[in-house]
Amino acid sequence: MRSLQNAARSASRTLMTSPWRPSEPRLSLAGNRALSAHSLHTVPPRKASSTTAEPRENSSNPAMSFPCLDAQEAKSALLSARSLQSGPEPSYTTGQHERFHCKDPLLLDWGGVLPEFDVAYETWGKLNADKSNAILLHTGLSASSHAHSTPSNPKPGWWEKFIGPGLPLDTDKYFVICTNVLGGCYGSTGPSSMDPSDGKRYATRFPILTLDDMVRAQFRLLDGLGIQKLAASVGSSMGGMQSLAAGVLFPTRVGKIVSISGCARSHPYSIAMRHTQRQVLMMDPKWARGFYYDAIPPHSGMKLAREIATVTYRSGPEWEKRFGRQRADPSKQPALCADFLIETYLDHAGEKFCLEYDPNSLLYVSKAMDLFDLGHAHQTETRRRRAEFETRIADSGIAPQVSDPACSLTLPEKPYEEQPSATASVPPLNESVSSDAPDGPPRDLITGLAPLKDHPVLVMGVASDILFPAWQQREIANTLRAGGNQAVEHVELGEDLSLFGHDTFLLDLKHIGGALGRFLQ
Numbered sequence: 024m025r026s027l028q029n030a031a032r033s034a035s036r037t038l039m040t041s042p043w044r045p046s047e048p049r050l051s052l053a054g055n056r057a058l059s060a061h062s063l064h065t066v067p068p069r070k071a072s073s074t075t076a077e078p079r080e081n082s083s084n085p086a087m088s089f090p091c092l093d094a095q096e097a098k099s100a101l102l103s104a105r106s107l108q109s110g111p112e113p114s115y116t117t118g119q120h121e122r123f124h125c126k127d128p129l130l131l132d133w134g135g136v137l138p139e140f141d142v143a144y145e146t147w148g149k150l151n152a153d154k155s156n157a158i159l160l161h162t163g164l165s166a167s168s169h170a171h172s173t174p175s176n177p178k179p180g181w182w183e184k185f186i187g188p189g190l191p192l193d194t195d196k197y198f199v200i201c202t203n204v205l206g207g208c209y210g211s212t213g214p215s216s217m218d219p220s221d222g223k224r225y226a227t228r229f230p231i232l233t234l235d236d237m238v239r240a241q242f243r244l245l246d247g248l249g250i251q252k253l254a255a256s257v258g259s260s261m262g263g264m265q266s267l268a269a270g271v272l273f274p275t276r277v278g279k280i281v282s283i284s285g286c287a288r289s290h291p292y293s294i295a296m297r298h299t300q301r302q303v304l305m306m307d308p309k310w311a312r313g314f315y316y317d318a319i320p321p322h323s324g325m326k327l328a329r330e331i332a333t334v335t336y337r338s339g340p341e342w343e344k345r346f347g348r349q350r351a352d353p354s355k356q357p358a359l360c361a362d363f364l365i366e367t368y369l370d371h372a373g374e375k376f377c378l379e380y381d382p383n384s385l386l387y388v389s390k391a392m393d394l395f396d397l398g399h400a401h402q403t404e405t406r407r408r409r410a411e412f413e414t415r416i417a418d419s420g421i422a423p424q425v426s427d428p429a430c431s432l433t434l435p436e437k438p439y440e441e442q443p444s445a446t447a448s449v450p451p452l453n454e455s456v457s458s459d460a461p462d463g464p465p466r467d468l469i470t471g472l473a474p475l476k477d478h479p480v481l482v483m484g485v486a487s488d489i490l491f492p493a494w495q496q497r498e499i500a501n502t503l504r505a506g507g508n509q510a511v512e513h514v515e516l517g518e519d520l521s522l523f524g525h526d527t528f529l530l531d532l533k534h535i536g537g538a539l540g541r542f543l544q
Contacts, residue, residue, distance in 0.1 A: 091360035091370070095323045099309075102319045119175035120145050120168050120203075120210050123244045129205075132405050134412045135230020138219055142244045143203040143210025144168050145176075147186055148194035150250075157250045158192060158543075159241060160201040161258030161265040164388050165380050167209035170201040184532050191532075191540035197254060204265075205240040206232045206387045214383035215316065226383060227313030232391045234261070235405070238268050242276070252276050255543060259283035259528035260491065261388075264395050267475070267499070271397055274474040281539060283483040283528045286495040287468055287502060288396040293490055296335050297389040300328035304382055313383050325382050326373035333372040338487035338524035399470035464502040472502050479510040481542040483528075483535060486517045490525040514538045 123142045130136055145168045150157060160170055160182070171186040172179055186192045192199050203209040206229070214229040245253070256277050258266035263285020270277045286293075307324025309315055346364040350357075361370040396402075480503055484496030493515050500513035516534050521527045528535050 087359060089360055094374075095326075098322055099319050102322070119173070122210060123247050125240070125243045125247070127243070129236070129240060129243070130409065130412060130416070131230050131236045132233040132409060133231045134408070135232075136416070137205075137212060137230070140205065140212035140240060141210065141216070142205065142212075142240055143207075144200055144244060145170070145173060146198060146200050147171055147173070147192075148196075148198040150198040150248075154248075154250050155252065156196065156254050157198045157200060157245070157248075158255045158257055159245070159253050159269065160186075160192065160199055161241075161256070161262030161269075162201065162204060163260040163262055164392065165376075165385070166203075167207070168201045168203045169209075170199075181529065185536050185539070191536040191543070192257070193540070193543070197543070200244075200248075202241055202244060204237045204261075204388060206237065206384060206391065208381035208384040211240075213381065214313065214387055215381045224316050226316065229383070229387060231394075232387055233405075234265050234268055234391050234395050235272060237391065238265055238272055241265075241269070242273055245276075253278055255279040255281060257281040257283075257539070258285065260285060260525065261392055263491075264289075264392070267397060267472070268395075270475045270478055270480075271402075271472065274478070277478065279479045279481070279543065280475065281481045281483075281542065282496070282499060283535060283539075284485060284488055284491050284496070284525055285499075286395075286491055287472065287499050288398055288401075289393050290495065292492075293335075294393045296331065296490065297393055300331050301386050301389060303327040303331065304385065310382060313386075315382070320378065321382050322377040325377040325380070325385070328373075328385065329376040330369040330373040333369055335490040336524060336526045338489065338518075338522050340487065340518065341522040341524065344522070397471045398465070398467040399473075400467050402471055464498060464505050468498070468502045469506045472499075473506050475503060476506055476508050477510075478508070479512075479542075480508065481512045481514070481538065483514045483538060484516070485521050485524065485527045486515060487522050488525045488527070512538075512542060 120143045123144060124139065125142070126139050128136050128138050129140055147170075148156075162168070162170070162181075166181050169176060169178065170180040170182040172183060180186070182192075184190070186194060186199055188195045203211040205211050206213045208215050214225045214227065216225055216229075217223065218225050218228065245251075253269075253276060256266045256269040256279070258264070258281065260283075263282035264287075266280055266282045267285065267287060270280045304310060304321060304324035304327070307321035309319050310321040310324055311318065315321060342365055346368065349364045350362055351364055351367050361367045480500075482496050482500045482503075484491070484493040486493050496515065497513065500511050503511045514534075516527065516531070520534055521531055523530050
């Protein structure tokens with residue numbers, strides 16, 4: 024492990040170079056015309072030992088400067104200078120939260136076992152005498168349990184305007200619980216936590232998770248609080264997926280269900296976008312295959328991953344109104360670093376986030392989103408696999424070796440090739456894929472969501488959302504109705520109401536909050 028970290032640091036030092044700032048004058052137009060075709064495509068070799076560009080006698084133009092790269096190198100130097108005792112990795116938890124510690128092992132869907140684990144949570148309102156007024160609020164991918172301010176942590180939460188007396192999640196009526204998901208880094212057990220078996224951080228020894236695993240951990244917390252049945256399960260984005268999963272896994276323990284800007288199964292576009300984010304993060308040499316906790320964290324990879332994610336969180340029409348084609352400083356020559364206003368916006372979003380969330384948590388939680396599928400076949404296979412793992416553990420007394428390198432995935436020798444039949448059944452952009460009826464939801468999904476037949480369900484979506492398109496929320500509603508659920512309410516905000524895309528659930532108190540409040544009354 025140590026040699027891996029040292030190799031990563033060595034590679035990082037080798038790759039890091041300072042920007043070029045040559046001082047040679049521009050050539051005249053006559054001199055430019057005199058250049059041969061060969062010289063236009065010939066670049067003198069750069070001196071490896073030099074940290075600045077040497078003047079070039081035959082250069083047409085001076086090399087550009089790259090302040091964006093300067094900033095990343097300066098940040099690495101600053102992080103490297105942090106206290107050796109605490110390490111440069113930041114502390115992601117802020118303020119105060121409650122901690123539930125479960126000493127009972129948790130078997131995960133893909134065979135991993137957590138011998139013990141923590142769930143960080145916060146609450147608002149008061150639990151009534153029979154403990155029947157609890158609402159479990161599920162978060163998005165990178166959110167903490169801090170959905171609303173508390174006396175011990177007065178900082179505004181990520182759903183500050185939605186929680187409180189008389190608000191959509193009415194704390195005069197409900198006891199609201201929000202957790203940091205298993206695999207996260209805001210107090211719940213995740214890759215940055217200590218493995219109790221050896222006292223070292225899990226890093227990428229942490230087992231693969233699913234959203235169902237996260238929900239099971241949440242219900243261990245409910246057990247600890249003595250809550251047998253929730254008044255409602257509420258969630259947006261990834262939380263909207265978890266909210267449905269809570270009802271499917273524990274149908275007798277959930278009353279109403281709210282899923283906002285979520286889906287019943289992850290679809291290729293969102294999987295592709297999360298894959299891209301993970302790739303740019305893992306390609307950062309400082310990631311060191313996950314063992315960076317006593318070194319410089321992969322802040323550049325995290326920054327780029329967040330910029331990609333931010334592109335999917337909003338909509339093109341909104342950015343057209345906010346930024347248009349305006350450049351940050353039209354008087355200056357165009358640059359290869361952030362130049363247009365939209366680029367500076369993305370740069371700021373990435374820079375703000377890159378040290379606020381653990382990179383390994385991003386990898387694990389986003390992968391759990393990719394694996395999400397409430398279809399009947401997927402659920403059946405998961406139950407079979409879990410039963411097999413339970414039997415192996417009972418027989419041997421130890422967890423199965425799910426991390427055996429011999430079982431690791433490898434890329435196929437032959438790359439994927441488009442097949443004529445592959446596009447024959449592709450539906451219009453506003454429709455879902457149906458395996459059996461061209462005008463209805465897939466039978467597999469209808470069967471998979473059957474446990475929710477008798478639950479009141481509110482499904483909300485936004486037409487401008489490109490990450491979880493509105494057809495995915497329509498798929499949920501149509502599937503539930505096809506399965507006989509007569510208590511499904513579907514709300515879709517058109518572009519006349521919101522251009523905020525996927526982030527609408529964070530911003531639109533009037534339409535998202537209004538529909539939520541009425542449903543929970």
